[in-house]
Amino acid sequence: MELANIEKLVEKYLNAETTLQEEKTLSAYFASENVASHLQEYSYMFGYFKKSKDETFNKTIQLEPRKTKRKNWKWLQVAASVVLLISMYAGYGEYEHRQQEKQLAQVTEALKLLSTNLNKGNQAVASLYTYEDTVNKIFKTK
Amino acid sequence: MKQSDFLKAVLPFKDKVFRLAKRLLVSTEEAEDATQELYFKLWKNKQKLSEYKNVEAFAMTMTKNYCFDRLKSKQASNLTLIHSNYKEKDTGLDKQVEHNDSVEKVHKLIEDLPEQQKIIIQLRDIEQYSFDEIAKMVDMKPTAIRVALSRARKTIREALIKQHNYGVS
Structure with a gap:
């Protein structure tokens, strides 16, 4: 390809007016050994473009998403909160239960105290009856 | 499917x-x-x-x-x-070519371009898509693509010339 032609193409290239075919021509020219020195910068550009196209994606593509760690964390969070709720509920129930037992014990103790004191009173009253009986025996009312 | x-x-x-x-x-x-x-x-x-x-x-x-x-x-x-x-x-990229440094510089120059020009340079100069295809991909009119592409190419070229001249003097 003549230099004049290349220069024309380069001008068109800068204005983005070249066709793909023309760009291929340019690429081929700038890949060759004898590039005109005043067009040297284009050989860097085309050299880079060419090399960039060689880069490939080498990993295998998976179509089904793996279970990501983030997802697991989410589940763990949900599970943890559920466990926390349940344990709070159970713990609160247990607490209530104990509180009730304590109260029951207190009430029973109080009642016991009351009953023993009542019994004491009863005995005192009983001894009063005996007194009355004796008095009645002695005086034999009617 | x-x-x-x-x-x-x-x-x-x-x-x-x-x-x-x-x-x-x-x-x-x-x-x-x-x-x-x-x-x-x-x-x-x-x-x-x-x-x-x-x-x-x-x-x-x-x-x-x-x-x-x-x-x-x-x-x-x-x-x-x-x-x-x-x-x-x-x-x-392989290091055998002697003007490799300048080629590497192109990579950096493209990196400094605005996002849109970056995409268009990538699609046109590296992947060699036609303007119509690029228009579909980036949802722009072909004329706008040409303008952006022209700007990107000129920017890269001017920067290369500048670096080259600095290197010599």
């Missing part, structure tokens, strides 16, 4: 998807994730896939959009920053 048919339809352009993702996301790992993600999405929507006339253009559009989403999210911007630090090592 069976899995084998699906793969036959979508696998041929996996490298193009990967390269576009890498152009936008910079790091290889991010680009690999993006490619993988794109194929999940395509496979999920496999019923709709036959409705599209040009699956490849559709996939490229999806890739572009996905990468933009990644770039917008903070997480990704942190990652790209980290990766651009050691990017030079893993560009992996």
